Amino acid sequence: MRxxxxxxxxxxxxxxxxxxxxxxxxxxxLQGKALxxxxIADTDAALECVKEFNEPACVIxxxxxPCGVCRQRLDS
Known part of the structure; x- marks a missing residue:
């Protein structure tokens, strides 16, 4: 770690x-300087949050x- x-x-x-x-x-x-x-803490928090959803999701x-979360709306 850096x-x-x-x-x-x-x-x-x-x-x-x-x-x-x-x-x-x-x-x-894939690229950039060492984390x-x-x-790493931010990346882990984001990944763990997104894993809570079954549909595609994004978190900031x-x-x-987490200060922003969205997920894909699944229309039936």
Whole structure:
């Protein structure tokens, strides 16, 4: 990780073995600089929120708090 909760702090990211479900730990970063603790916390909060929905959904997160959520309306 680039740094901990604050830029002067060190951090580590531990991953459980044999995790099958979607998680930040099983994701692949495609580009950009290394993530910080706050980046990972925000990403995890967003993913866990979206996983609550059965239909496609999107969430905006700041400081691990969802501040905007939407989902696809399924018309019958």
């Amino acid at each position: 740094y901990g909760e604050n830029s002067h702090q060190q951090a580590a990211f531990y991953i459980e073995e044999n995790v099958k479900e979607a998680s930040v730990a099983t994701a692949t970063q 910080s603790y706050n980046n 997160v700041k400081h691990a708090n």
